Amino acid sequence: MSRLHCCARALSDGGRLVIEAAVPGSSALPLESGIFVRAVGQDYAKVSVVAHDPVTQALRSQEVQLDAEGMRLRHVTRRYTHLPELDLMASVTELRLEARPSGWTLAPYPAHQPRHIDVYSVARELGGGLGDG
Incomplete structure (x- = not known):
């Protein structure tokens, strides 16, 4: 507010x-917890790992990118x-x-x-x- x-x-x-x-x-904006495949290519994959908290009305996730350079994580919280x-x-x-x-x-x-x-x-x-x- x-x-x-x-x-x-x-x-x-x-x-x-x-x-x-x-x-x-x-x-x-689905309100569910889980692992979601966002994209898959020849040399990469993007996955979201999401936890839904209905009490705080929040979705907390790790956006994961896997490719030849390794793994990158990006934390995202959405209220x-x-x-x-x-x-x-x-x-x-x-x-x-x-x-x-x-x-x-x-x-x-x-x-x-x-x-x-x-x-x-x-x-x-x-x-x-x-x-x-």
């Missing part, structure tokens, strides 16, 4: 915060939020949801889509909706 608060404070009048996100539990939680955190930090399309084409967001774009503006601002140029 502190990051949303910093964004809200940094926005000038008419400014927007745009977030591209995957829906937790969808094909874009996810569900849409109602994101909207609540935004409202507490004086941001209001202005639009939630399913992608950059601004098509409407149906609940089954794995990704969405969120457009927030500062709540103290009046008018100036998305597309009002």
Whole structure:
């Protein structure tokens, strides 16, 4: 929530915060632990080892690359939020949801889509909706 608060404070009048996100539990952000093969080539392999922690809403992983040079590890931790939680955190930090399309084409967001774009503006601002140029 502190990051949303910093964004809200940094926005000038008419400014927007745009977030591209995957829906937790969808094909874009599966909530499961396991070993996942990402890519295999003639002389390399990329694998993700993922642990899901539903209590902290986190996915912790090691991104592993194996090739002729050896093995490289990259630790990644992703904290996810569900849409109602994101909207609540935004409202507490004086941001209001202005639009939630399913992608950059601004098509409407149906609940089954794995990704969405969120457009927030500062709540103290009046008018100036998305597309009002």
